Each structure stands twice: as C-alpha cells, then as structure tokens.
Amino acid sequence: MTKRNYFFLAAALVISFTSAGCGSSREDNSGRYPNGQVIVYNWGEYIGEDVIAKFEEETGIQVIYDMFETNEEMYPKVESGAVAYDVICPSDYMIQKMRENGLLQPIDFSNVPNLKYIGSEYLEYSRAFDPENSYSVPYCWGTVGILYNKTMVEEPVDSWDILWDPKYKNEILMQKSVRDAFAVAEKKLDFSLNSTSEPELAAARDLLIEQKPLVQAYVIDQVRDMMIGNEAAIGVIYSGEALYTQEENENLEYVIPKEGSNLWFDSWVIPANAPNKKNAEAWINFMCRPDIAYDNFDYITYGTPNTGAMEMMDEELLENPVLFPDEELLEECEVFQYLGPDAEAIYDEYWMEVLSE
Numbered sequence: 140m141t142k143r144n145y146f147f148l149a150a151a152l153v154i155s156f157t158s159a160g161c162g163s164s165r166e167d168n169s170g171r172y173p174n175g176q177v178i179v180y181n182w183g184e185y186i187g188e189d190v191i192a193k194f195e196e197e198t199g200i201q202v203i204y205d206m207f208e209t210n211e212e213m214y215p216k217v218e219s220g221a222v223a224y225d226v227i228c229p230s231d232y233m234i235q236k237m238r239e240n241g242l243l244q245p246i247d248f249s250n251v252p253n254l255k256y257i258g259s260e261y262l263e264y265s266r267a268f269d270p271e272n273s274y275s276v277p278y279c280w281g282t283v284g285i286l287y288n289k290t291m292v293e294e295p296v297d298s299w300d301i302l303w304d305p306k307y308k309n310e311i312l313m314q315k316s317v318r319d320a321f322a323v324a325e326k327k328l329d330f331s332l333n334s335t336s337e338p339e340l341a342a343a344r345d346l347l348i349e350q351k352p353l354v355q356a357y358v359i360d361q362v363r364d365m366m367i368g369n370e371a372a373i374g375v376i377y378s379g380e381a382l383y384t385q386e387e388n389e390n391l392e393y394v395i396p397k398e399g400s401n402l403w404f405d406s407w408v409i410p411a412n413a414p415n416k417k418n419a420e421a422w423i424n425f426m427c428r429p430d431i432a433y434d435n436f437d438y439i440t441y442g443t444p445n446t447g448a449m450e451m452m453d454e455e456l457l458e459n460p461v462l463f464p465d466e467e468l469l470e471e472c473e474v475f476q477y478l479g480p481d482a483e484a485i486y487d488e489y490w491m492e493v494l495s496e
Contacts, residue, residue, distance in 0.1 A: 172201035177418040180205050180227040187434035223412045226419040231404045232475040235268035244411045245273045250420035253427035261444035267474040275406035279441040281378035283401040289390050291372035299327040299396045308353045312374035315357035317490040326398040335482040344489035348496050379441030382461045393461045399471030
C-alpha cells in the first residue's frame with residue numbers, strides 16, 4: 140500500500156537508512172531529544188510530510204523511521220528480533236498473526252487519551268483481528284474494488300464478473316497479492332474471503348487460472364499509474380489509491396462490486412520487544428490527534444477512522460463514496476483474518492500455480 144510523492148519517500152529513506160542504520164537505534168548527543176527515541180516501522184509514503192518533524196518538536200522524542208513494502212516483508216524481520224522496533228503499522232490479518240504468535244504487547248491506553256477520536260464502528264470492525272481492542276489502534280482503512288476508465292468501458296460496472304469478460308483481454312490489471320487476488324475469485328464464487336475450505340480454494344484457483352489469459356499484468360502500486368496513463372481499462376485497486384487516480388484522471392471511476400470485497404485496516408501496534416514502549420504510546424496518541432490525523436489523510440488520501448479529522452473535511456469529501464461507502468455495500472465486505480499456517484500454505488501453493496500457468 141505505498142503512496143505517492145517520491146520526494147518525501149527519498150527524504151524518509153534518508154531518515155531510515157542514514158539516521159537509523161536500517162532501523163537500529165542511534166545515540167543523540169545534541170540535546171535536541173531529551174525524551175529519547177521511538178523506532179517506527181511503517182509502509183512507504185504513509186505519513187504526512189511534516190508529521191515526523193512536528194512530533195519530534197512537540198515531544199522531544201527522536202523518530203527513527205524505517206519502511207516496508209508488504210506485510211510479508213515486515214513479519215520475518217520482526218519475528219527474528221534482529222531489529223527491536225517500538226511501533227509498527229501492519230494490516231489486519233498480520234496483526235492477528237503477530238498477536239497469536241506472541242509478537243505484540245498490549246497498549247496502555249492511559250497513555251493514549253486521543254483514542255477517543257477513533258470512531259466506535261472502526262474499533263468494532265477491528266475486533267475481527269484484535270478481539271478485545273487491546274493490541275491495536277486503527278490508522279487507515281478502506282476497501283478493495285474495481286477502478287475502470289469510462290472511455291474504455293461502456294457497460295455499468297457493478298460486479299467482479301467484468302474481470303472475466305473476454306472483451307477486455309489485455310486491458311485488466313490484477314493485484315499481485317495472494318490474498319487480494321483470491322478474494323476477488325472467492326467473492327465472485329460467493330465464498331468467504333477467509334475461506335479455509337480446500338475445495339473452495341481450488342475452485343478460486345481454477346477461476347484465476349481461467350482469467351489469466353485476459354490479464355495484462357499482475358502488479359501492485361503500478362495499477363495507480365497505469366490507470367492514470369490510460370494503459371488499461373480496468374484494475375483492482377485500494378480505495379485510497381483510487382481517490383488519488385481520480386484527481387489525476389477524471390475518466391476513472393471506482394466501485395465496490397455487489398458481491399462484496401475486502402474491508403481492510405492498517406493499525407498501530409507495539410512489538411513485544413519494543414525498547415521504548417511509552418514513547419511508542421506517545422507516537423500512537425499523536426497519530427490519533429485530529430489535526431495530525433487530518434494531515435496524514437490529506438497526504439496519503441486513505442480513509443481515516445478519526446472522527447475529529449472528519450470534522451475538518453469539507454462536505455464533498457464526506458459524501459465521497461470512495462472514502463465512505465454506503466453501509467449496505469460494507470455489509471457485504473469482510474476483514475481479512477489470519478487463517479493459520481496450514482491454510483496459508485494452501486493459498487501460497489495455489490497462488491504459485493496461478494502465476495506459473
């Protein structure tokens with residue numbers, strides 16, 4: 140779920156790799172940071188441009204900032220203990236996996252009073268992967284849907300079926316992600332996107348193999364730029380990316396298919412071996428402050444669960460169905476859950492079969 144603005148990405152890389160030594164802590168002898176440091180591990184381009192500087196100035200805590208591209212890249216690094224991060228921003232199912240495997244510790248919410256600005260409905264959704272809301276605080280949320288070019292697609296788009304229409308051969312972009320790709324097929328087949336049934340997963344695999352000759356490419360971030368550049372007619376995309384593409388290309392439209400989709404969350408968590416837990420809680424509290432949550436939303440364009448930030452938005456944004464879909468559509472969506480090592484192995488095996496066909 141990388142975002143935009145490559146200048147900031149380059150700046151963040153400097154923070155991450157020169158200051159942090161790829162995530163390791165660094166002593167500060169300047170006196171600028173009397174309250175120590177916090178070691179943050181986040182998605183690339185997933186924070187407002189001035190937020191880190193504001194946090195350091197207001198708290199006296201130095202930010203050591205490192206980035207990852209996928210949950211699967213992040214997990215083994217944390218599991219190995221090679222780097223002791225203080226606060227991380229994984230996705231829903233990965234939070235569940237980390238929690239179940241003892242890699243997280245509960246948050247002391249007495250140090251996070253700004254939690255009051257997180258909407259109760261988002262905390263309720265989060266119970267799918269954090270049943271007691273003890274280990275995580277929602278940061279961003281959204282859906283996965285279909286982005287299509289109105290100049291290339293004439294018929295109404297309301298179903299995943301269009302991704303199997305031969306008319307759009309070589310005009311379809313799919314996510315190069317096992318869970319995202321299988322979710323599309325599972326929902327088309329009226330299965331749960333958290334299915335662990337081997338016959339259902341085999342059926343989803345076969346459907347993806349059937350679709351493959353129509354697919355121009357399996358990509359991740361490139362969906363955004365290729366759709367903006369009119370290089371494809373249809374793409375599977377995250378809602379925040381869709382909002383940005385519409386700002387760049389007025390011919391693009393985003394829909395959540397009627398069969399339902401993935402409702403995802405990225406949330407802040409504290410690893411079990413975090414060396415600076417109170418500073419991690421100070422970071423989470425800062426991220427929950429309405430003005431900071433709005434700054435983050437304004438930069439990354441992904442939905443915020445922060446009610447205070449929503450009050451700062453204009454009416455047009457609040458009524459935008461990309462950001463805030465109808466509740467009826469959300470009722471058909473599911474939050475990804477960690478399915479355990481056996482099911483994970485089946486998904487991975489079947490995904491490899493799709494890609495190798």
